[in-house]
Amino acid sequence: MTLDFSTLLPYTDELVMGLLVTVMITVAATLLGIAAACALVWFKLNGATPLRVMIQTYIELLRNTPFIVQLFFIFFGLPALGVTLAAWQAALIAMTLNLAAYSTEILRAGVEAIPRGQFEAARVLGLSRRQTWRHVVLVPAMRNIYPALTNQCIIVMLGSAVISQISVNDLTWVANFIASRNFRNFEAYLVVTLIYLALAVGMRQLFRLAGWYWLGGRQGRAL
Amino acid sequence: MTSLLHSARRLLVAALSTTLLAAAMVAPAAAADLATIQERGTLRVAVPQDFPPFGSVGTDLQPQGYDIDTAHYLADSMQLDLELVPVTSANRIPFLTTDKVDLVISSLGKNPERAQAIDFSDKYAPFFFGVFRDAKASDQDSIDSLAELSGHTVGVTRGALEDIRLSEVAPEGTTIRRFEDNATTISAFLSGQVELIATGNPVAAQIASRDASREPVLAVKLEDSPCYIGLAKGNPELMARVNELIAQGMADGTFEALSEKWFHAPLPDGFAAGEQG
Numbered sequence: 001m002t003l004d005f006s007t008l009l010p011y012t013d014e015l016v017m018g019l020l021v022t023v024m025i026t027v028a029a030t031l032l033g034i035a036a037a038c039a040l041v042w043f044k045l046n047g048a049t050p051l052r053v054m055i056q057t058y059i060e061l062l063r064n065t066p067f068i069v070q071l072f073f074i075f076f077g078l079p080a081l082g083v084t085l086a087a088w089q090a091a092l093i094a095m096t097l098n099l100a101a102y103s104t105e106i107l108r109a110g111v112e113a114i115p116r117g118q119f120e121a122a123r124v125l126g127l128s129r130r131q132t133w134r135h136v137v138l139v140p141a142m143r144n145i146y147p148a149l150t151n152q153c154i155i156v157m158l159g160s161a162v163i164s165q166i167s168v169n170d171l172t173w174v175a176n177f178i179a180s181r182n183f184r185n186f187e188a189y190l191v192v193t194l195i196y197l198a199l200a201v202g203m204r205q206l207f208r209l210a211g212w213y214w215l216g217g218r219q220g221r222a223l
Numbered sequence: 224m225t226s227l228l229h230s231a232r233r234l235l236v237a238a239l240s241t242t243l244l245a246a247a248m249v250a251p252a253a254a255a256d257l258a259t260i261q262e263r264g265t266l267r268v269a270v271p272q273d274f275p276p277f278g279s280v281g282t283d284l285q286p287q288g289y290d291i292d293t294a295h296y297l298a299d300s301m302q303l304d305l306e307l308v309p310v311t312s313a314n315r316i317p318f319l320t321t322d323k324v325d326l327v328i329s330s331l332g333k334n335p336e337r338a339q340a341i342d343f344s345d346k347y348a349p350f351f352f353g354v355f356r357d358a359k360a361s362d363q364d365s366i367d368s369l370a371e372l373s374g375h376t377v378g379v380t381r382g383a384l385e386d387i388r389l390s391e392v393a394p395e396g397t398t399i400r401r402f403e404d405n406a407t408t409i410s411a412f413l414s415g416q417v418e419l420i421a422t423g424n425p426v427a428a429q430i431a432s433r434d435a436s437r438e439p440v441l442a443v444k445l446e447d448s449p450c451y452i453g454l455a456k457g458n459p460e461l462m463a464r465v466n467e468l469i470a471q472g473m474a475d476g477t478f479e480a481l482s483e484k485w486f487h488a489p490l491p492d493g494f495a496a497g498e499q500g
Contacts, residue, residue, distance in 0.1 A: 072410075075414075075416065076410045076411070076414045076416065077414075079414040079415045079416065080414070084414075084415055084416065087400070087416070164403075165402070165403050165407065166402075166407075166411075166416075167378075167400040167401055167402050167411070173401075176381060176403075177381060177401065180381050180382030180386075181382070
């Protein structure tokens with residue numbers, strides 16, 4: 001076998017675009033998903049019973065079905081109900097819903113690990129409910145589960161390869177495209193594999209920095 | 224010296240195998256001519272069994288399709304019994320060259336390599352790649368040329384012939400969405416995720432026969448590769464008879480009816496007149 005990476009050169013633009021699509025959709029899904037998870041955890045622990053049941057149903061539904069089926073349902077299924085989304089919209093929604101469901105459970109575990117004494121201390125100190133939630137619950141809970149949350153976000157980034165199936169031109173789609181045009185499978189998939197590896201490593205470092213900045217110095221270490 | 228001997232031996236082996244190969248190619252089993260077939264009373268025809276709507280196995284386990292109906296039409300017109308021989312696309316020409324069948328009616332396209340091994344009749348069935356629009360979407364009525372594709376979304380199976388061709392000729396402003404396989408491309412068209420679909424007419428016929436919500440009709444033809452009936456070389460009487468019957472079937476509407484039945488579409492313009500596409 002002879003390797004010829006110059007056969008990929010004509011596709012540089014496509015590769016860069018694919019990388020941008022994967023990065024942008026991952027960043028958007030991560031931010032939206034974690035924000036949604038913070039809200040869902042609050043309602044799950046403090047909301048009225050019907051709301052809690054609804055949230056739990058959503059979590060179980062998303063955590064117990066394959067991602068590709070969720071994606072196909074949104075993209076190919078919903079048009080039957082009159083909701084036609086662009087491929088990237090369907091992909092972003094599917095990834096956000098998926099990440100939100102998993103990270104709600106991760107975050108809940110972190111919140112439940114906080115000793116009851118801290119809540120009582122917060123009340124004695126006269127902190128408002130919002131202040132308690134932010135300083136006494138959310139940030140310490142985040143510290144507890146930060147490595148798990150990081151992993152979940154990386155899993156969603158890697159899992160985003162599946163969105164190529166509904167014609168989102170992400171990195172995997174570009175790899176498939178190149179392989180179907182120049183038949184250099186080895187080179188195309190090797191390059192894209194290395195890009196994913198770099199993305200995952202880079203993402204972990206980014207989370208470490210973010211954790212150090214927002215959650216306090218020690219958080220990076222566990223990663 | 225050794226190397227010289229070696230070369231000589233290699234040459235001998237090469238010469239021998241070439242001779243054997245040539246013998247195998249030049250002397251096929253003598254093909255049955257028209258008189259032999261009429262004496263036998265049976266027309267043996269190779270047909271596809273896994274390529275709807277040309278040929279497939281129906282719910283009653285009987286072969287059915289455009290090619291099977293064409294075989295019936297020819298046998299009936301020649302007042303012969305019909306023996307259908309199911310073949311795959313790989314072995315349909317060997318079946319002919321070894322005299323196991325008299326005709327190959329099996330969505331056979333013409334190319335120079337095949338033309339060296341067998342003869343071709345006039346074309347009898349349409350086969351083409353094109354961009355199909357939804358007959359029920361009135362806003363797509365105006366799409367009838369490549370230039371009109373601009374501003375529209377076309378779904379296609381990545382890496383398929385129609386993808387390569389469409390990518391070459393699509394005008395600026397056309398959005399081509401490439402999917403993983405035929406099934407996903409069809410889903411995208413049926414769910415309305417793409418306005419148009421680029422595919423072959425057999426697939427379009429399949430969609431038209433299954434789903435009523437969207438109905439593909441040809442908007443722009445990308446590539447034409449009609450089907451021909453294959454005959455063994457050196458069989459002029461049979462060839463003349465087959466071509467005569469094809470011309471007759473084109474003139475009297477037999478093939479038009481078959482096209483409507485199996486492709487849910489009329490024969491392409493000029494097809495019946497025998498225009499070479």
